[in-house]
Amino acid sequence: MASNLVSITRRPFASTMRKDTWWIAPLLTFIGLGAFVVYSTWAAFQGNHYLYTGGGANYLSPFYSPELFGSAHSWFGPKPNWIPAWLPFSPALLILWAPGGFRFTCYYYRGAYYKSMWADPPACAVGEPRNGYRGERKFPLILQNIHRYFLYLGLVFLIFLSHDAWKALWFIGADGKENFGIGIGTIVLTANVICLGAYTLGCHSLRHLVGGVYDVLSNKPVRKAAYGCVSGLNKRHMLFAWISLFVVGFSDVYVRLCSMGAFTDYRIF
Numbered sequence: 001m002a003s004n005l006v007s008i009t010r011r012p013f014a015s016t017m018r019k020d021t022w023w024i025a026p027l028l029t030f031i032g033l034g035a036f037v038v039y040s041t042w043a044a045f046q047g048n049h050y051l052y053t054g055g056g057a058n059y060l061s062p063f064y065s066p067e068l069f070g071s072a073h074s075w076f077g078p079k080p081n082w083i084p085a086w087l088p089f090s091p092a093l094l095i096l097w098a099p100g101g102f103r104f105t106c107y108y109y110r111g112a113y114y115k116s117m118w119a120d121p122p123a124c125a126v127g128e129p130r131n132g133y134r135g136e137r138k139f140p141l142i143l144q145n146i147h148r149y150f151l152y153l154g155l156v157f158l159i160f161l162s163h164d165a166w167k168a169l170w171f172i173g174a175d176g177k178e179n180f181g182i183g184i185g186t187i188v189l190t191a192n193v194i195c196l197g198a199y200t201l202g203c204h205s206l207r208h209l210v211g212g213v214y215d216v217l218s219n220k221p222v223r224k225a226a227y228g229c230v231s232g233l234n235k236r237h238m239l240f241a242w243i244s245l246f247v248v249g250f251s252d253v254y255v256r257l258c259s260m261g262a263f264t265d266y267r268i269f
Helices: 024-046 091-095 097-104 107-116 141-167 184-200 204-212 221-234 237-260
Strands: 170-172 178-180
Touching: 024 091, 024 107, 024 237, 091 097, 097 141, 107 237, 141 184, 141 204, 184 237, 204 221, 221 237
Parallel strands: none
Antiparallel strands: 170 178
């Protein structure tokens, strides 16, 4: 019996027959994600200029929300005594692992940084720098499967950030009373919640949770409606992932610069 055997030769790293500028997308992704990781890590270790109260405002950076320990506005007071003095302390380090873990294990971000940072592969039909394929069924990438649990934390953090946006609507007047108002920071923190909500509520794991787990949804009207809503956001999951990444970073920059006196937070109302 005749048999046809196909021999596949593995391409050297970055070797390809593609004629297009395939390297632009992974390069821009590398720059974008790399810049955010560097800045967010730096901001998390600062431990200051994350709260702005000038002009009666109440703006808290999303990198530090909820503030468990730290300033007089924190939930449980200043730095606890059980934290060693030699250990770097910042309120952000206590909570930032949760939203960070949600993004790091996100289905979209996996594909993005696998290509741009690990070159696995850098693009379709482009040679990669390794010969084997381990997939996500072995350590350490098997840990990516906890994404669904980080989703639960991400939903809780949306509540905290929504509360921060609500507090940003109230300004302390000269009489010590809270007055309704809208400042630039109010808009920034509200936009952050909206963008993070669009990203989080479009999560693939949430889509499975609300309806994807069932074979038939026609007899479950509530789940069918929820599935449709999540699916609508999921269609633009990549877009919302990048927009929310930029806005959450800008929110910290805005609050930080206002706290440092470099920005003036103008009151609109």
